[in-house]
Amino acid sequence: MTLNGAFWDGALRVSVPFTNGQPLTRLKAGSKVLLSGVVYTARDAAHKRIVEALDRGEKPPFELEGQVIYYAGPCPPPPGRVIGSLGPTTSGRMDAYAPRLCAAGLKGMIGKGKRSKVVVRAITKFGAVYFATIGGAGALLSQAVKKAEVVAYPDLGPEAVYRLEIADFPALVAIDPLGRDMYNRS
Amino acid sequence: MYIHAGEIEDLVRDLCIKAVTDLPGDVAVALLAASRRETSALGREILGALLKNAEFAKETRTPLCQDTGLTYVFLEIGRDVRIEGDIKEAVTRGVARGYTEGYLRKSVVRDPLFHRENTEDNTPPVIHIDIVPGSEVSVTVLPKGTGSENMSAVKMLTPSAGPQGVMDFVLETVRQGAPNACPPMVVGVGVGGMMDTASFLAKKALLRPVGDSNRDPEIASMEKKLLAAINNLGIGPGGFGGITTALAVHIETYPTHIGALPVAVNLQCHAARRASGILRGAERPCSQNQHSSR
Structure with missing residues (x-):
């Protein structure tokens, strides 16, 4: 079983990270995308440490400029597999940290669920984008991960920062750089 | 009748892995039915995914969702059964083995407040034990992810709020929480008893096969009304719009105080994972040696 075929028909192919500095205006709320390239995972505990590092004037564990963070913590890989199940976690728990990271250069976030007004404002201010993917489909989504390695905070276990190489990872543009929000359709 | 704690450990281990890799048939049937009814094209695509x-999870024994949860274990112990060994230790060891040997995510921290360090084997589980008639032990494992759990809520209503007050609270909890809780959901509702009774009943309601109505016709009709109202919210699969926000509403009740009307809503995501097994007692005790040599 793969993610190919008719699945995610009509999706825009998008390369990540967004390091060429081009505006992300072609990404519009509601559009389907297939993401390929490199992203980093970070959840609650990793965010806390990254923000604490920034506050102390230290370098974050990976370059934030143009980068995309996937809010996720994987299951361990069984022998012979790249990674275990790996779907999105609830993005709202990272709302307290996201504006700080956007200010430091972060351009994309992948997760599931609503974001606060403060995050929507940070997204528009810094021209970032929030992608939502399919919560609870971790088995299927793990198929889009081609390579995975822990690059920071290994003591956090599933909350460690992983560098992931992804290919055709399905998502939706949930909040676009103009602040249009799929979760707030009214 | 005798049951060795080791048998319970083995069963819990197997049920942890089965629960997270094998979506219950009733949930799959409900998702399929919803995918035929759903009016949003994107909604249908999400349900298809x-x-x-x-x-894919079943074929490859990959967890349906990476959040393999905090493990809730319900035990019903027949009153004619004598357990050889420590049952809570056996359940805890079973969970540790299931999560380690099954390559499941370990998502438990020892101390919720100051030292949020991972216990590294997903223990301790939450264990609930009931004594029932008979000579069997029935075990149900409910691994509960936090996406839906965090969106759950309890409210101490008072009697004047009545059934309408309960319905309003359920609907408001779903409206606020559903987009984050991986819809389409199963909505567990507990009403009555005290604060903790209502919460427990809401969790227990999630064990009912999806779509099974409460036996009380008035409560069954309330479940139907609530399901219709929830699916009218337009939240839809994944929260991206549509008519499938919940697959079922299950209400459980218990007698309560003359001045009380506690209500709890426990949301369950579409990966409504649970697995059960039964152990039958043996006539003779089995020694520790016999068990470990199996």
Whole structure:
């Protein structure tokens, strides 16, 4: 079983990270995308440490400029597999940290669920984008991960920062750089 | 009748792995039915992806969702059974083995407040024990992810709020929480008893096969009304719009105080994972040696 075929028909192919500095205006709320390239995972505990590092004037564990963070913590890989199940976690728990990271250069976030007004404002201010993917489909989504390695905070276990190489990872543009929000359709 | 704690450990281990890789048939059937009814094209695509996810998870024994949860273990112990060994230790060891040997995510921290360090084997589980008639032990494992758990809520209503007050609270909890809770959901509702009774009943309601109505016709009708109202919210699969926000509403009740009307809503995501097994007692005790040499 793969993610190919008719699945995610009509999706825009998008390369990540967004390091060429081009505006992300072609990404519009509601559009389907297939993401390929490199992203980093970070959840609650990793965010806390990254923000604490920034506050102390230290370098974050990976370059934030143009980068995309996937809010996720994987299951361990069984022998012979790249990674275990790996779907999105609830993005709202990272709302307290996201504006700080956007200010430091972060351009994309992948997760599931609503974001606060403060995050929507940070997204528009810094021209970032929030992608939502399919919560609870971790088995299927793990198929889009081609390579995975822990690059920071290994003591956090599933909350460690992983560098992931992804290919055709399905998502939706949930909040676009103009602040249009799929979760707030009214 | 005798049951060795080691048998309970083995069963809990197996049920942890089965629960997270094998979506219960009643949930899959409900998702399939919803995918035929759903009016949003994107909603249908999401529901299709969830069914594919379930097939792939079962074929490859990959967890349906990476959040393999905090493990809730319900035990019903027949009153004619004598357990050889420590049952809570056996359940805890079973969970540790299931999560380690099954390559499941370990998502438990020892101390919720100051030292949020991972216990590294997903223990301790939450264990609930009931004594029932008979000579069997029935075990149900409910691994509960936090996406839906965090969106759950309890409210101490008072009697004047009545059934309408309960319905309003359920609907408001779903409206606020559903987009984050991986819809389409199963909505567990507990009403009555005290604060903790209502919460427990809401969790227990999630064990009912999806779509099974409460036996009380008035409560069954309330479940139907609530399901219709929830699916009218337009939140839809994944929260991206549509008519499938919940697959079922299950209400459980208990007698309560003359001045009380506690209500709890426990949301369950579409990966409504649970697995059960039964152990039958043996006539003679089995020694520790016999068990470990199996």
